[in-house]
Amino acid sequence: MSKSRSFRDYHYDHSDILLAVVILIIAAALIVWRINIIMAYPSTLGQKAGTTVTTEQNATTSDNTAAKESTRSSGTNKATWTDDKLAEEFTLTVEGSSADKKIQCLIDAGLFTSSVDFKSVCKSYGLNAASIKAGTYTFSQGMTKEDIAKDVIK
Incomplete structure (x- = not known):
């Protein structure tokens, strides 16, 4: 009888641990199996909301000599930058019901x-990016991104 009693005691003592290990293995297997879908979920949310989701690594710009040269954004009615300042006066109408839509303008x-660029500029100057105001703005030549952020958040 002592042999069966010792087996029952061993089983009783270790069954909870064994069950926990089995649950962890199943959870790990599910995560590994569905990792692609889990990682794509923020992009899926962005597509449903009509916005794009970028990682901070992709959104940041490097400071190189090419960035200091005069650049013109592609498309019609785009701002022109020279040495990180507006090269010419620029008028823009910011509209939208949410802060994200206004930032997208x-x-x-x-x-x-x-x-991410807009929010980092706002954060560095202690501004709340979510309090961006709709309206028509005229940005004068020589304004920096910081000046523009201050104007649209006032």
Whole structure:
């Protein structure tokens, strides 16, 4: 009888641990199996909302000599930049019901490269990017991204 009692004691003592290990293995297998879908979920949300989701690594720009030269954004009615300042006066109508749509107006106009770019400029100057105001703005020659952010958030 002592042999069966010792087996029952061993089984009783270790069954909870064994069950926990089995659950962890099943959870890990599900995560590994569905990792592509899990990682694509933010992009799926962005597509449903009509916005694009970029990683901060892709959204940041490097400071090289080419960035300091005069650049013109592609498309019609885009801002022209020279040495990180507006090369000419630029008028823009910011509209939208959400802050993301208003920020997208600035991006489409070539004033910022991404929403991460706009939000990082706002954060560095202690501004709340979510409080962007709709309206028509005229940005004068020589304004920087920081000046533009201050104007649209006032």
